[in-house]
Amino acid sequence: MSGILESLRVLLGGDPKRVPKKEMPDEVRELHAHKFSDKERIEAIRIELAHKEQHKMPEKKRRLRWAVLIAVNLLFVVSYYLDIQLLEGALTASRFMGFHMADLNSALQVMLAFKHVVINLLIGTATVFVLWWLLGGRTFCSWVCPYHLVAEWAEMLHEKLRAKGWAMDIQFDRRSRTWLWILFAVLAFATGYTVYETISPTGILSRALIYGPGVALVWVGLILLFEIFFSRRAWCRYACPIGLTYGLVGATSPFTVHYKLENCYHEGECRKVCLVPHVLDLTIKGRAPALELDVGADCTRCLRCVDACPTGALTIKYKGLGGLV
Ligand code: SF4
Ligand code: SF4
Known part of the structure; x- marks a missing residue:
């Protein structure tokens, strides 16, 4: 419920809230702290992004x-x-x-x-x-x-x-x-x-x-x-x-873009393509207050961030009616 209220507050024009580290659950704090220890993975992402930049492919979901x-x-x-x-x-x-x-x-x-x-x-x-x-x-x-x-x-x-x-x-x-x-x-x-x-x-x-x-x-x-x-x-x-x-209308919708902190390396490709980047503030290093979160109600479900994310941290999720409570 607090997630929906926060999403509505941001939709109406408020700035996304920053949850202090000490208020985050232990496993989230730990993940944030150790995020950049996997140097090999980070280097691989950097190379992949440089390659993508040089060989731009049409965005399939956008064309659809x-x-x-x-x-x-x-x-x-x-x-x-x-x-x-x-x-x-x-x-x-x-x-x-x-x-x-x-x-x-x-x-x-x-x-x-x-x-x-x-x-x-x-x-x-x-x-x-x-x-x-x-x-x-x-x-x-x-x-x-x-x-x-x-x-x-x-x-x-x-x-x-x-x-x-x-x-x-x-x-x-x-x-x-x-x-x-x-x-x-x-x-x-x-x-x-x-x-x-x-x-x-x-x-x-x-x-x-x-x-x-x-x-x-x-x-x-x-x-x-x-x-x-x-x-x-x-x-x-x-x-x-x-x-x-x-x-x-969409603030409580079962269809959302879903974020997984574990898969995110905070390189910010998603925020570059998003027309409402404030909803992706949770992808900035140290911001996500939970291991998994739904992107806020201002998201237009254009799915450009899903295509842009090199590590699969953002995915489409249909929770079904049972997933709303
Ligand atoms: S689906 Fe589109 S509007 Fe929603 S967060 Fe991703 S890029 Fe932004
Ligand atoms: S996409 Fe159309 S309906 Fe949506 S905010 Fe823009 S002009 Fe308005």
Whole structure:
């Protein structure tokens, strides 16, 4: 339970807690103390990483994820153009084979704006809640959200420009996302309009794909330019209320990325690729307070860290419903 509360605190913008060594169990303290005695293993990892750097291979899980994301979004497009009513609507509100589905954040905004509970929306919201809870919450971000895909491509460009000194990575206070979440909820309630929907790059891109491009795409372009030149993945890290909503859903999800201290040599490859590296603070030398831990709720389950880790310290874990207690 304390693990879930800590995960929620970090999700809302708090800094990951540092547990003092004296409060860690003996076996964890011992493992931290003797971690770097295996010089041979450490040298082998160094050589392996240098080799990987020179012979870069495509990230298989990333390619699979992109394929899933494109397929889901294309399903909306194909259904619309062929009028087969398999998947109707857009990501924010849809019907899949007749079942109502609603993006949780949009549903919340609609209910706040109209100030009453729309029954169809409630059914859709419940379906989507259970689905994303089972799948990991922010899995929505990296496996479905169309903005995530373009932001990942922009991030690749950002990294290249940064290496040349042509871009910077300004860090903002992560609590900004929580404040924006509250602000948009209050605005919906006060104005009767789903204000966030008009500026949501997720909704704008989803609608543009299905119904054709509109002027709102300029806004998405501006966010991407900001991310490319000034702040890596800024929208998803510091602003998007949808990401926070799905993070809350996934806080107790049975699907997690799992960390094993014993296998970790703290070289930090995982943190380099992660768009929310604060959830991987536990991989920094001396930080993990237990032998095994689940990565926090802000994790999007993109699985890039699982591919990047040279020693198998991070793995996919499906605990099943029995593993939740
Ligand atoms: S944080 Fe928002 S924009 Fe980013 S991937 Fe998640 S839903 Fe999409
Ligand atoms: S912790 Fe791993 S799976 Fe989670 S967001 Fe970061 S890189 Fe992706």
